[in-house]
Amino acid sequence: MRPDQATTAETQSATTTVTDRDAAVDPNRETTTVTVRCTGHVRDAVGTHELEFTFEGDQLRDFLESFFEVYDLEAMLIAETEADATHSGWAPVPDDLPGTWRKNPEGEQTRPYARVCINGRFNEHLGGFEAGLDDGDRVALIYPFMFCC
Known part of the structure; x- marks a missing residue:
């Protein structure tokens, strides 16, 4: 099988899974359809870099x-x-940080290096997990590959 065929098969598999799930969505409840973009480890796990998802x-x-x-x-x-x-980091954090620093509450945070973006903006800046989504929005699930020397 050629590499482009594998990618097509993976994309079809991801699309089929979402389509099967979409059939189970309650038609009486409001639904939203977003474009999901996946990078790094998320892309490997999902099997494609982009898909539409209705919820x-x-x-x-x-x-x-x-x-x-x-x-x-x-x-x-x-x-x-x-x-x-929280990552241990390499540099000490100053006691008095400039500007306004706000984190999502415990249980609503991503792991170190993992991020969730809506239309290119980090979810922390849009209301955390309570951020609103509209049809056609782009949700990026980011967990990059990290390599050391």
């Missing part, structure tokens, strides 16, 4: 719950505790 509701929280039912990525992306969301 019940209109918030990022609704999307993530539905997406994680189809793709078992919650443990990869979402931190359960503050310790899971």
Whole structure:
């Protein structure tokens, strides 16, 4: 099989999974359809870099719950505790940080290096998991490959 055929087969598989799930969506509830873009480890797990996904509701929280039912990525992306969301880092953090620094509450944070973006903006700047989503929005699930020397 040629590499381009494998990519097509993977894309069809991902599309089929979403289509099968879409049939189970309750037609009496409001649904939202977004374009999901996947990078790094997320792309490997999903099998494609982009797909459309329909879910019940209109918030990022609704999307993530539905997406994680189809793709078992919650443990990869979402931190359960503050310790899971924090990397030790190399530089000490100053006591008085400039500007306004706000984190999502515990349980609504991503793991170190993993990010969720809506239309190119980090979800923390849009209301966290309560951020609203509209049809046609782009949700990026980012967990880059990290290499060392």
